[in-house]
Amino acid sequence: MDRRRRLSGWGRTSPSVATVHAAGDDADLRGLLARVGPRGILARGLGRSYGDAAQNGGGLVVDMTARQRVLSVDADAALVSVEAGVSLDQLMRLLLPRGLSVPVSPGTRQVTVGGAIAADIHGKNHHVDGSFGQHVTALDLLVADGTIRTLTPDSAESPLFWATVGGMGLTGLVVRATLRMKRVETAYCAVDTERCADLDDLMGRMAEGDHRYTYSVAWIDCLARGRSLGRSVLTRGQPATLEQLPPTLRTRALDFSPRQLLVAPPGIPSGLLNRLTVRAFNEAWFRKAPQERRGEVQGIASFFHPLDAVARWNRIYGPRGFLQYQVLVPFEAEDTLRRCLGMLSDAGQASFLAVLKRFGPANPGYLSFPAPGWTLALDVPIGAPGLGALLDRIDEEVLAAGGRGYLAKDSRLGASAVARMYPRLEEWRAVRRTVDPDGVFVSDLARRLGL
Amino acid sequence: MKDALGNVQRILVLGGTSEIALATVRALARQRPGVQVVLAARRSDRRATASASLAALGIEVAEVDFEATDRASYERAIGFVFDAGGDVDVVLVAFGLLGDQERAWQDLDAALELAQVGYAAAVGCGVLVAGRLRAQGHGAIVVMSSVAGQRPRRSNFVYGSTKAGLDAFYTGLGVALAEDGVQVVVVRPGFVRSRMTAGLKAPPFALTPDQVAGLITAGLRSGRGTVWAPPAMRWVMLVLRVLPGPLFRRLRI
Numbered sequence: 044m045d046r047r048r049r050l051s052g053w054g055r056t057s058p059s060v061a062t063v064h065a066a067g068d069d070a071d072l073r074g075l076l077a078r079v080g081p082r083g084i085l086a087r088g089l090g091r092s093y094g095d096a097a098q099n100g101g102g103l104v105v106d107m108t109a110r111q112r113v114l115s116v117d118a119d120a121a122l123v124s125v126e127a128g129v130s131l132d133q134l135m136r137l138l139l140p141r142g143l144s145v146p147v148s149p150g151t152r153q154v155t156v157g158g159a160i161a162a163d164i165h166g167k168n169h170h171v172d173g174s175f176g177q178h179v180t181a182l183d184l185l186v187a188d189g190t191i192r193t194l195t196p197d198s199a200e201s202p203l204f205w206a207t208v209g210g211m212g213l214t215g216l217v218v219r220a221t222l223r224m225k226r227v228e229t230a231y232c233a234v235d236t237e238r239c240a241d242l243d244d245l246m247g248r249m250a251e252g253d254h255r256y257t258y259s260v261a262w263i264d265c266l267a268r269g270r271s272l273g274r275s276v277l278t279r280g281q282p283a284t285l286e287q288l289p290p291t292l293r294t295r296a297l298d299f300s301p302r303q304l305l306v307a308p309p310g311i312p313s314g315l316l317n318r319l320t321v322r323a324f325n326e327a328w329f330r331k332a333p334q335e336r337r338g339e340v341q342g343i344a345s346f347f348h349p350l351d352a353v354a355r356w357n358r359i360y361g362p363r364g365f366l367q368y369q370v371l372v373p374f375e376a377e378d379t380l381r382r383c384l385g386m387l388s389d390a391g392q393a394s395f396l397a398v399l400k401r402f403g404p405a406n407p408g409y410l411s412f413p414a415p416g417w418t419l420a421l422d423v424p425i426g427a428p429g430l431g432a433l434l435d436r437i438d439e440e441v442l443a444a445g446g447r448g449y450l451a452k453d454s455r456l457g458a459s460a461v462a463r464m465y466p467r468l469e470e471w472r473a474v475r476r477t478v479d480p481d482g483v484f485v486s487d488l489a490r491r492l493g494l
Numbered sequence: 495m496k497d498a499l500g501n502v503q504r505i506l507v508l509g510g511t512s513e514i515a516l517a518t519v520r521a522l523a524r525q526r527p528g529v530q531v532v533l534a535a536r537r538s539d540r541r542a543t544a545s546a547s548l549a550a551l552g553i554e555v556a557e558v559d560f561e562a563t564d565r566a567s568y569e570r571a572i573g574f575v576f577d578a579g580g581d582v583d584v585v586l587v588a589f590g591l592l593g594d595q596e597r598a599w600q601d602l603d604a605a606l607e608l609a610q611v612g613y614a615a616a617v618g619c620g621v622l623v624a625g626r627l628r629a630q631g632h633g634a635i636v637v638m639s640s641v642a643g644q645r646p647r648r649s650n651f652v653y654g655s656t657k658a659g660l661d662a663f664y665t666g667l668g669v670a671l672a673e674d675g676v677q678v679v680v681v682r683p684g685f686v687r688s689r690m691t692a693g694l695k696a697p698p699f700a701l702t703p704d705q706v707a708g709l710i711t712a713g714l715r716s717g718r719g720t721v722w723a724p725p726a727m728r729w730v731m732l733v734l735r736v737l738p739g740p741l742f743r744r745l746r747i
Contacts, residue, residue, distance in 0.1 A: 049675055056498035059632035060675035082629070094498060100581070100631030100675065366498045431499040431525060454498035457528055487632075490581060491495035491503065 050104060053357050054093040055364035056425060056454055059100030059487055063087075065109040066128065072105065072216060073189045076483070079103060083485035086216045088155030089130060092162060093367040094454025095487035096211055102485065105216060107157050113137060114219065121224045122180065127157030127217045132351075134224075135343070139299035143224035144282070146178035148347050157217040162451035163209035163411040167258035167347070170403035174413050176208030177406050178223045186215040186478040196407075206474040209411035211450055213484045213494060214475050227282045229296040232258065232346045234280035236336045238329070242273025242381055246417070249277065249401050257281050258346070264325040265397040265421060266318070268388045273381075275399070276332040283340055292340070301344035306354040313361030316424050318391050360424050368434060369420035369449040371402065371412065376444035380417050383437045387421070390433050394421040409471035412449045420452070431455065450488065458493035468494070495581055496632065500715040501526035502583035506575050508560060508568070508619055509589025510535035511544045513688040514638060514681075517707035518586060523553045525711075530579070534560035534571045535589075562589045562615035563607065569622060576626045584714065585623045587616060587637040587664075591653075592690050598652035605652060612656025617663050624667055627676040634677040634714055637664045641684045641722075644731045645742070668719045679713050681706070682731075683723040699724055 044065075051058035061082075066072060075084060082102030089108060090097055098104070110128035117123070118141055123134070131145050132152035138144070147159075148166045158164075160182060165174040172178075181195045184207055192215075194204035207214045235256070239245035245261055253259045256279035263275040288296055350356050357365070372380045387394070398420050405414040423430065438448065438460055447464035448456050462468055472494075488494070496502050502522055507515045510533025523529040531548060535541045537559050545555045558574060561567035576582060591611045597604045616637070627633035642650050643657030661680055668678030685691060685700040706723045713721035722728040734742065 047673070049673075054498060057496050057500075057632070058675060059495075059630075060673070061631055082631070095495065100495070101629050102631070364498070425498060431501060435526070455501065457526070459528070487495050491497065 050087070050090070050098045051364075052094045052097060052454065053091050054366050054454055055357055055360070055362075056366060057095055057487075059095070059098050061099050061102055061104040063104050063106055065106045067109070069185070069191065069218060072185055072218065075103065075105065076185070076187065076189050079483055083483050085484060085486045086127070086157055086161070086212050088128065088158035089153050091151055091154050091158065093452045095491060096162070096451055096453075097158070098487040099485060100487050107155060107216070110218065116141075118143065121226055122221055123224055124219065124221045125156055126219055127155060127160075129156050130154060131156070131159065135299055138224060139227070139230045139343070140297045142226055142228065142297060144227045144230075144343070146172060146223060146225045147175040150348060151351050152344075152348050153351060156220050156222065160208055160217055160220060161210060161212040163406070163408050163413075164451070165402070165413050167260045167400065169413055170253055170259065170401050171257050172225075173403060173406055174408075174411060176205075176408055176411065179208065179220050180223055181221045182207065182217055183219040184215040185218050187481065187483040188478075191218065192478075201407075202474045203478060205407045206409050206471050208406070209408035210471065210475070211410065211488060211494070212486060213489055214478060215484055225282075228285045229283045229288055229292075230299040230343050231283035231288060231292070231296070231340050232280040232343060233283040233287045234278055234339045234341050234346060236333055236339065237277045238332050238334050239273075239275045239277055241271060242275075242384060245273055245275045245277060245399065246377060249399075253279070253401050259401065261399045262328070263384070263397040263399055263419075264329055265384070265387050265394045266322050266325055266391065272388055273384055274329060276329060278346075280341070280346065287338065288340060299343065301342070301348070301351065303354050304352040307356050307358040309358060311358050311361050313363040313424065313426055316360060321394065363425040365422050365424045366454045367420060367422050367452040368437075369418060369452045370437070370441045370446055371414060371416050371418045371449070372441060372444050372446040373414070373416040376416070376446065379440050379444040379446070380419065383419065383440055386433065386437055386440075390429070392421075392423055392427060392430065392433065394423050397421040409467045409474065410450065410465055412447065412451070414447075416446065418449075420449075450492075453488070453492075456492060458491075461492045461494070496583045497526075499525075502529065504580050504582050505529065505531045505584045505586065506534065506572075506582050507531060507586045507588060508534050508572075509562070509587070510557070510560070511538070511540045512586070512588035512590070512638070513703040514683070514686060514706050514710075515586045515588035516544055516548065517703040518636065518710050519548060519553065520551060521704070521707040521711045522584070523548075523551060527552055528554075530554040530556070532556045532558055532575050532579075534558045534575070536561055560589075562611045562619075565618060568615060568619055572619065572622045572626065581630050582626070582633060584634045584636060585627070587619055587623070587635060589615070590638060590690070592650070593653070595650045595652060608652050608656055612653065613659040616656075616660045620663060620667055624671055624676065628671065628674040632675045634679060635664070635667070636679045636681060636710055636714065639664070639680050639682045641682050641727055641731055644682070645735050648743070665719070677714070677717060678719060679710065679721055680719065681710055681713075681721045681723060682727065684727045684730075686723070699727065699730075
């Protein structure tokens with residue numbers, strides 16, 4: 044049953060109304076293409092992109108979560124074939140007990156494989172393992188003419204593969220994919236935690252030591268100013284081996300059944316997260332972290348997805364919603380990063396989730412976000428006066444340094460900025476035109492940014 | 495497409511020389527550079543001046559011919575704007591006519607012209623624009639009503655009657671379109687110092703077009719359906735609406 048529904052991103056800003064169709068089999072999806080109207084069609088997964096990437100106002104939106112079968116598991120080769128609506132949560136629950144983990148995990152398990160490909164998501168292990176698209180060995184893409192193309196990363200069709208990885212769903216509907224999973228001995232990580240006094244201290248430790256860890260990420264107190272600018276908690280870790288587990292855990296080393304502890308209730312007003320409450324939270328968070336702790340064993344869920352314990356946590360920002368701002372600044376442009384953080388801290392923008400991470404090499408994805416450098420991400424509640432102008436100024440700094448913003452999180456960039464941030468946009472458009480000359484696959488994000 | 499901070503990309507002004515509408519365009523463009531606007535109005539020097547004044551601010555302006563007394567004209571104008579170019583985020587319905595209010599209740603032509611421009615064309619444009627915004631799945635309509643529509647007064651009741659009808663239509667339209675992701679903002683200004691009121695004596699609470707524009711953009715951002723300008727007018731009108739007739743008439747307003 045198709046239904047007109049108001050859809051928004053995880054940030055709950057700028058919604059639009061579209062006709063939502065629960066995906067059926069391949070023939071059903073092909074049939075949809077035959078009746079696409081002037082407002083086009085777009086796939087949507089679990090709606091975790093923050094802005095308008097999974098919206099298509101006035102058009103057709105295919106809810107791909109209805110396609111959630113795991114098609115085959117080859118444990119010897121660590122390969123798994125799935126439908127695009129399968130979530131990382133589902134994969135981890137199914138495969139961790141067999142010693143296979145998802146190769147790349149973002150801050151939530153509640154994303155679909157199709158969405159992970161479209162946004163070419165990254166995780167704490169980017170500096171070692173790259174982004175999600177690099178672990179996709181093949182994908183089936185339903186393109187505008189109704190054919191399904193099987194694409195691989197290195198074949199004659201590889202330009203379309205790499206235009207689809209990070210292509211924000213604008214090349215076609217990903218219907219199936221084969222992923223190379225990561226072998227693990229346990230469902231735990233061995234984590235080292237360090238407190239860093241300021242930004243230089245933090246960046247020094249990361250530059251010096253990240254290569255020794257599979258996972259690395261730092262939480263930054265954005266409200267700390269002056270000499271404490273960039274004070275932070277750095278957590279880095281490895282997949283835990285069996286010997287690293289305490290004896291009591293060894294018998295159920297691969298158990299994985301994380302529970303959802305809470306559901307954020309509806310009706311929380313905007314403004315709950317303000318400078319005062321966030322300052323208090325940040326202070327507590329920083330003080331709670333040990334000065335230094337080595338080899339702590341943490342479950343995968345609590346290490347990677349702490350927020351998944353609270354369902355619908357985006358409600359705590361109230362009806363005005365929030366935006367997530369994530370930028371990449373190349374190595375050698377550390378001064379830019381320092382200035383950006385300084386501007387945020389001077390403006391007192393309350394962000395209780397600011398994270399810094401070092402990226403490794405880029406992949407061939409035309410619009411893929413990660414590239415060598417530092418990435419800073421923060422949640423900001425909507426409503427503070429001057430927020431737009433502040434972020435525009437930071438964009439300018441980032442652009443001047445040759446950096447970029449992340450499309451899966453974007454909700455406010457302009458078309459001209461994006462064209463400068465993604466120098467391969469024209470090449471991507473050329474590949475897209477070969478399969479979708481009329482722009483049948485389209486989103487609110489694509490319209491806003493003139494992709 | 496509107497962004498997370500309420501910045502808009504493309505605006506259509508029906509009645510493209512309205513001072514409140516132009517001030518609203520300026521206010522929206524100040525939030526974020528790069529705004530496109532289409533001014534739909536009668537071809538005139540006034541339209542050219544309005545267009546130039548916005549272009550001078552770095553706003554990308556287009557003009558389209560629009561005649562509120564001619565159904566074919568406004569159908570063509572609205573169709574053209576929505577068919578050519580990107581999505582329209584905000585439509586300002588800002589054309590209107592005050593005219594000579596004494597003639598307006600005694601002269602048939604004057605009365606019917608006021609009814610056509612102030613009410614019939616506003617309804618017609620509302621129907622067309624609503625259809626287009628529904629098809630987009632997002633957008634906002636801002637319509638210029640007036641406190642004059644809240645209770646008829648001796649001095650301007652013909653004008654007030656058109657605004658009363660317009661106000662009722664768009665208020666209902668806002669409810670009808672809520673499911674479609676389209677916001678309708680009915681603006682009820684009191685006295686605004688503008689071309690329309692030039693020569694009239696300004697009462698207390700008189701606002702400038704820029705002040706009204708500020709209230710409109712705030713209303714758009716917060717998702718309100720009604721904007722009183724100034725906000726206190728809401729309470730003034732609440733009292734005036736329930737005042738017994740004999741008393742109201744003696745107020746001579």
